[in-house]
Amino acid sequence: MESLIILIPLALILIGVAIKVFFWAVDNGQFDDLEGPAHSILFDEPQRTQIPKANSQKDDKP
């Protein structure tokens, strides 16, 4: 039971750290979009081929 004397204050410090980290994340805007990032890991990266500019402008008119 004596270990409580150490463990409980330790838990208190951990809570403090957790809240501090959380606040830091909030201030960094990591909670501004709660939906997008959750999905984005599911998507494959496409083979990125740069569309040449001339080509992309050719089909301006649908």
Add this chain to the structure above:
Amino acid sequence: MTDTRCFHCTLPVSEPVVFFADVEGIPQPMCCPGCKAVTEAIVAGGLENYYRHRTESANQVTDLTQRLQEELQIYDRAEVQEDFVRPAGPATYSQERDSQDNRLTASLLIDGITCAACIWLLENHLEALAGVARVSVNLSTHEAQITWDNSEIPLSTILLEIHKIGYKAFPWRADQQEALLKNENRIFIRRLAVAGIGAMQVMMYAIALYSGAISDDMPDIYRDLIRIFSAVIATPVVLYSAAPFFKAAWRDIKIRHLGMDVPVSIAIGGAYLASLWATFSVYFLATGSSGEVYYDSVSMFTFFLLTGRYLELRARHATARAARALTNLLPPSCLKEVNGQYQRVPVADLQPDDKVRILPGDAIPADGILISGSTSVNEAMLTGEYLPIEKQPGDTLLCSSINVDHPIELKVSKVGEETRVAGIIQLLQRAQQDKPAIAKIADKVAGWFVACVLLVAIVVYWGWSGIAPEDAFWITLSVLVVTCPCALSLATPAALTAATGYLHRLGLLVTRGHVLEGLKTIDHVIFDKTGTLTKGELSLSRVVPLDNGNCSKEVLLQRAAALEAHSEHPIAKAFFYTVESLHEQAHDVKNHPGQGIEGTIGNRFYRIGRPDFACPCDNMATPEQDGQWLLMSESTDQELWQPLCWFRITDSLRPEAAHTIQRLQQMGKTVTLLSGDAELVVAATAESLGIRQWKSESSPDDKLHYIQTLQSQGHKVLMVGDGINDVPVLAGADISMAMGNASDLARTSADAVLICGNLERLADAFNLTIRTRKIIRQNLAWSLGYNLAALPLAAAGMIAPWMAATGMALSSLIVVANALRLNRPGKPVNEPDRSEEVYAHLEPGEAA
């Protein structure tokens, strides 16, 4: 009703399918050239994966018009970009400081995002463009940050690419209000975090305390130690996380109105103080232990309550943003006279004494004086008066009011950002502040409820202090906690916000609060034809010159186009698309709504429109029985009109119209078609859609009269329209709905805007209101039932405060979860499961 659906927007396609686009080698049906172009653009970019990942269908696409391209080019100018573009971030900057750095970052608001796959598509499509460095899109706020190299690619091309894959982009000015919302959101998450982490920790200690109490072998010293540390953790939860409740309760008390926050605060504050007393009284009271501690209940309750409030806050923010997005749709450009010619320029470019030309249906870009042409102007945005006001040369026109009848020229006197903003703010406030009557009733009931609870609590305290004084406080606390009407207070708003949010995701933007509630009483649905039941993209299918004329088809077309250039009516667009460039100019053009246009070209008078308008004396028969025919006539004296030429205009029905009307009729609504078009056309349309009641050749006045007659018979009317001529009717109907591509005026005067242009959403909205009502009733019944059942038990001292707190938090959660069912109804009704079709052509294994 066919089962073929557009591969891109999943709207039904009528057989035979005309448009196809190849996706991974398989031709897929397309409903229109717009969707085909978008699909091809997506495939060309190698982004077919979009169709595999998406969970919601895309919106139907409108064509990239010349005007849109002109408007987008405005955004290339440095002075326009000032508002929403800044040099790219400092990190990128320092790396390439030596080279000429042209990197810029723009904030854009993207319209048309439906699910996470849209984000993927946008980011990958844009990043593949040469010159675009980085794109990040926020799914919650639909905000995009785009970093690009200005020397390689102009912003207008990027914007055009966004339009090309089926979205719309607007400059996003992160203003004070937006910053406020962001700040509010962040503070709320902080409070949630403190409450959540605190609650978890305190509950862990509570388990130790409970097990110690049960086995009865915990030394007092450890019990006291755990209690003290629980108090340390619970204190920030109460003082920081629960602060909004205390503040709101204090405000309620000051204005002498009993809101939900009063008993909530009494419960949280009371339990906290009582626990503090139980923890620390040991040290200065001779009697030793005194009562239990409830830190766990307090923290958990705060956390759950905050969670409910946070969901509400997010829904509220989403609505606020949607309303602001609506104002973004107002045209940011106008036609300014430069060296005798009119050019499209950004509104911000205007200076006092500039001359501006305003077409019918456009918003007036600045305060000024009318110098040529007479018209009527709708100032509803500023005054709330929906009827247009006649304006003559010399009259003052106000910024952000809308020109209704004729093209006019305006001399700018004030370039008041303020005036325009004032109108917009009014619009926003209306959207945000309107509270549905049902929510008001709930507020009122809650006031009484709270008063009763407080009264009962006092009686219970008084009663128990006679029987068992040492238990009186704890029992009173139980009563307060158990009867806390937080579930009751969440019941209606949670359901309404969930429903509004879901409708917005479907593409139906509700701008006034009474819509959701009012829809249930509607028994009559009235549609306008052009642009509402039909696509509104008219095209010219035949030109029949009459014998007595000696002009060629081309000359006739030119003159018709010159006249129609002064109109915003969908018919006018048919002429725009047919005629490449205008060689002649029409003057003194007058619009006769529902009839036609007249004006002079050279020294002759011309009229184009309905046969009885173009040639009032002759009773001309149309060349063929069916179809919509316009007659053009000329005259030298404005008395004797010579018929010149027939034009046949065709308009295709919206593919989903027939099914929507069938669904509405199955719901027991009477559907009526009111149109200004000729009888034959309207009759044919009504028959093909299964509408039994229709009225043709009705002027705006006739339509309004028709609605008022229905209303006097006790019917409730929903009007769906899109044109300027529909505005009086829209204002007169019980609920009005404008199509997303409607004129500015129709859009701002309607109660709801169908942004996605899919009529099926209307039927979905009816379904949703029925479900919303059901869920509100369930919520009210549940929360009232729970409170009433638990109250006698608590008053009898049979419920410990911690049980009360758990029950209360659970009841709130049940209410919120029940309301959220509105938000995720699985699939919209009557929409087949697309996933099968989408996956069908892909190799197995890849789909995962």
